[in-house]
Amino acid sequence: MGELDHLLASNREWAGRVEREHPGFFRNLSSQQRPKYLWIGCSDSRVPANEIIGLLPGEVFVHRNVANLVVHSDLNCLSVMDFALNELGVEHVIVCGHYGCGGVSAALAPSEGRVMDHWIRHVRDIAKFYRDEIEREPSVQAQARRLCELNVAVQVVHVRESPVVQAAAARGVKVHGWIYDLADGLLRDLTPTVDGVRALEPSCRLPG
Numbered sequence: 001m002g003e004l005d006h007l008l009a010s011n012r013e014w015a016g017r018v019e020r021e022h023p024g025f026f027r028n029l030s031s032q033q034r035p036k037y038l039w040i041g042c043s044d045s046r047v048p049a050n051e052i053i054g055l056l057p058g059e060v061f062v063h064r065n066v067a068n069l070v071v072h073s074d075l076n077c078l079s080v081m082d083f084a085l086n087e088l089g090v091e092h093v094i095v096c097g098h099y100g101c102g103g104v105s106a107a108l109a110p111s112e113g114r115v116m117d118h119w120i121r122h123v124r125d126i127a128k129f130y131r132d133e134i135e136r137e138p139s140v141q142a143q144a145r146r147l148c149e150l151n152v153a154v155q156v157v158h159v160r161e162s163p164v165v166q167a168a169a170a171r172g173v174k175v176h177g178w179i180y181d182l183a184d185g186l187l188r189d190l191t192p193t194v195d196g197v198r199a200l201e202p203s204c205r206l207p208g
């Protein structure tokens with residue numbers, strides 16, 4: 001009896017249920033995947049991509065890391081975008097943050113000198129850049145929520161600045177910024193916040 005037998009049993013039950021509801025589901029999916037969406041989200045266990053947008057396996061390609069960051073030199077994330085856009089033909093890239101993000105909140109507190117702090121430093125830089133706007137919020141909680149939104153908006157710009165996405169945008173690929181509220185399970189479109197963030201860095205724009 002293994003410690004995780006309950007998870008394996010749960011998996012068998014799930015696979016059986018999906019196959020009953022969609023006969024041939026796994027056989028069809030095993031030969032190809034054609035997701036329309038690339039999801040770049042936080043690793044937080046409360047924000048599972050497929051579940052909150054109601055999609056089955058095969059319908060969304062997913063990359064998650066702490067605080068849903070798109071770092072210009074992160075080969076992991078860049079490779080995911082390259083594969084999703086150029087191999088799978090994804091049509092929409094969704095950057096999704098969430099209120100109550102521990103990674104974002106950590107950026108508003110003093111550094112503890114942990115490995116994580118190197119990663120969170122990217123969020124800390126955003127907090128510094130938008131300090132005036134964040135400090136206009138009336139409470140610590142509201143400031144953290146605003147930084148969650150601004151972080152998504154900046155990551156959307158980073159996605160748009162990447163050469164792989166600039167090339168894909170020319171054939172109609174769209175990039176979206178969303179935020180998820182743990183308190184009500186709902187997603188919100190952050191287009192106004194995204195539009196308020198600085199335009200594409202001219203020196204990063206591809207010719208043509």
Ligand SMILES: [Zn+2]
Binds near residue numbers: 102
């Ligand atoms: Zn998070």
